[in-house]
Amino acid sequence: MSDAVQARRTAVYLLDQVLGEERLLAECYAAGALDKLVPEDKARAQRLTTQTLRELERADRVLAKYLKKTTPLHVKNVLRLGTVELCAGGAAHGVVNTMVNIIAKHKRHGALKGLVNAVLRKVAADGPAAWDKLRAPRLPKWLRAPLSQAWGPEAMLMIEQVQQAGAPLDITLKPGVDPSALGGEVLPTGSIRIAAGTQVSGLPGFEAGDWWVQDAAAALPAQVLQAQTGEQILDLCAAPGGKTMQLAAAGADVTAVDTSETRLKRLQENLDRTGLKAKVVVGDALAQSGSYDAVLLDAPCSATGTIRRHPDLPHAKDGSGFGELIDLQARMLAHAWALVKPGGRLVYCTCSLLPDEGECQVEDALDMFSDMAADRSVFADKGVETDWITEEGGLRLRPDYWAEKGGMDGFYMAVLRKSG
Structure with missing residues (x-):
């Protein structure tokens, strides 16, 4: 009751x-x-x-x-x-x-x-x-200062307005599923956007496993990896599994790795509901070995890009642990690169708004590895704006993009190709 x-x-x-x-x-x-x-x-x-x-x-x-x-x-x-x-x-x-x-x-x-x-x-x-006469709430100074420095005061105000409004519900469809069955708005990137507060389990196709909930920004890294049928793909830091399911739905042979057994249990439940298959491994990304056609690394990060869905984050954190995260990302990126076959590719991504966790990491990696090149051509037909593509060849997404549609998570991603 x-x-x-x-x-x-x-x-x-x-x-x-x-x-x-x-x-x-x-x-x-x-x-x-x-x-x-x-x-x-x-x-x-x-x-x-x-x-x-x-x-x-x-x-x-x-x-x-x-x-x-x-x-x-x-x-x-x-x-x-x-x-x-x-x-x-x-x-x-x-x-x-x-x-x-x-x-x-x-x-x-x-x-x-x-x-x-x-x-x-x-x-x-x-x-x-x-x-209603009061301004949109501002983020705490520890977060507002670096974001304002990175993106400018006007963008900062828009990010805060989007954060205040909250996030709608985005859905990724399995290939071949008719998007009209769910209603909602088909976004330029292919995600389906539905009003916040919708009961997920009551939507058509939930029990059949036709789709899963995934922010539109979070759906792009697996899209730009362009998985092919039969490819051996390693998904690092994979839970709760949205990207794993995208790769498996494309026909790839996916190994999904995460340190959290609890979160991997949820990933397996999602795979079971959607009828998709992947090898699920509890383990440290830095301890993985082998050779893969492609690796997707969704590196641990500040998660500052998710504030519109997680308004607790700016208040529960203070930025003090970001230095350790940035060092871990660099080590993970280098290790993931060693697992990519010649001629293969690595997608590096973070749900962060901080350039130190995105653009700067890829710039450093490109300087470090002579056999690495950023492939910006993969973004051409993905429904993104050309000015979202960054100088080093990655893609920067921010909550204030598509503000009139409800925004998106802050995300950074880059497709890095290894010479053959």
């Missing part, structure tokens, strides 16, 4: 974890934060949490008028959640009473229920009128 109070209480808990403990939502979900909720309430808790994280700056600006003293984080998160709901049109009576009830039952902060009641009643009266 649905319980809106418990859904909101769970959303506050998730906000406490992200903003207080610097935990990603995916970590909280894996630890069972949603396990006791019925499906309807799971969806509600997730929606409320991500919506509040996207609107955090605007909520704090509205609340600043009424909060004159430092407020405990848990109480402030209750107020933030309530403010976002109220300013989005939520019924004042239900929202205010629920938030007061949540605080009233808290062992440490129950005495502040009067504060929560008073503040949220004022927000209900005055907040909605002020809400």
